[in-house]
Amino acid sequence: MPTLQEIASYAQESAQKQGIHKYDVYGSTVDETSVQVDQGEPKQVKASQRASVIVRVWNEDGLVGVTTTTDVDPNGISLALQTAADASTFGAKEHIPDFSPEATAPVAEVDYETVPASDVQDLIKTLVEAEKAVLEAHPAIVSVPYNGIAQRQIDRFYLNSAGAQRREERSYASLYLYSKTEQEGKKPRSAGAMRVERGLPQIDVEACIQETVEKTRSHLDYRSIDSGKYPVVFSAEAFLSLLSAFSNLFNAQSILDNRSLSTAESLGTQVAVPLLTVVDDALHPENVSADTFDGEGTPTRRLPIIENGVLTHFLHSAGTAKRMGAQPTGHASIGAKVSVDANFYHVMAGQPSGQDLSLETAENVIWIDDVQALHAGVNALQGSFSLPFDGWLVNKGEKVSIDSATVAGDFRELLKSIVHVEAEPEVTPGGICPRIWVESLSITGEA
Structure with missing residues (x-):
């Protein structure tokens, strides 16, 4: 993904060429990997990279047009600005949105360390072992039908023609386990637990397993x-x-x-x-x-x-x-x-x-x-x-x-x-x- 300064530079250049004086751009990219397992085997493995950019342009009459794009390169931003400018002709005439008066105010300094994405094999191995531990915890637990590990790397930014420029990166991973029981003469019972941390190594997998098992046991009688x-x-x-x-x-x-x-x-x-x-x-x-x-x-x-x-x-x-x-x-x-x-x-x-x-x-x-x-x-x-x-x-x-x-x-x-x-x-x-x-x-x- 281009740097914030690069996006701001060619957005400004394109806006000037098109005679656009007021605009803002909000965007994010998400790299996501998720896995599910079933009885010790991978059931589903997905990886995706998504980008979403929203461009708003105000025309000379103060009306605003909005468009979206998935391209953050110069051509994508230029086309989005043009499309939003064209759409502004049909913008709402009441309660027109405007820049936030705090869009250039200082943001809080948060001590946030992003965690590199784990290898897919590590995700699968962790989830297979977690599923196995839940299944072995009690004879009545016959399956963990809903389970998953997902990890995301998020990069988001905001800029406007008044000089606002913001950008931040985030990462987090989640683990979800949901068990199901079968006992003769009794209804199936289920329970689950979830953990979210900044990365897979920080997730307390054992605590998630124990919570799932304990809740499931408590619902048997x-x-x-x-x-x-x-x-x-x-x-x-x-x-x-x-x-x-x-x-x-x-x-x-x-x-x-x-x-x-x-x-x-x-x-x-x-x-x-x-x-x-x-x-x-x-x-x-x-x-x-x-x-x-x-x-x-x-x-x-x-x-x-x-x-x-x-x-x-x-x-x-x-x-x-x-x-x-x-x-x-x-x-x-x-x-x-x-x-x-x-x-x-x-x-x-x-x-x-x-x-x-x-x-x-x-x-x-x-x-x-x-x-x-x-x-x-x-x-x-x-x-x-x-x-x-x-x-x-x-x-x-x-x-x-x-x-x-x-x-x-x-x-x-x-x-x-x-x-x-x-x-x-x-x-x-x-x-x-x-x-x-x-x-x-x-x-x-x-x-």
């Missing part, structure tokens, strides 16, 4: 539960899944599109109990895929969203910030339409709960490890959800797997029904979060 109201404890992954599903609560673009549970006046209101604090922190050391700037070149940062239960900030792009009289927050994804997305959640305790709740002493508590079917069971505009889940009924430290059940409720009521936020955090690919205790939710067991 299961039973149905009665429907009713139960105290519920959400794992980090389960709570973050719900938080993401209802992120329109603090997404400025959703608010402006009238597709949010909040309004512009919601800032400063109590949306959760004082026990809860939620931060979006793209630069957190545990965020393996941390970005120092967003699609508009705005530096990313630590942004408090909910502090002691109070909604304190929305996630903004440059456009939403301008319309709402705020500052961009580094959450823009550039495209034909600029979208706003969270980076990396950090959920923690706000004010102390004053309660000493523990799964070792609690009675008849539902511990939800993972929620499923979010695409079908969430009504983000109403705040309601009804989701199947994997979990256990816990009674004084003893946990019994739940056969089949769904959890239902309203997310806004859930936030105001939290009774305890544990101190010990769990790290997941999507964020950091401790276990969250909720006073009660409706659980529907299998009839």
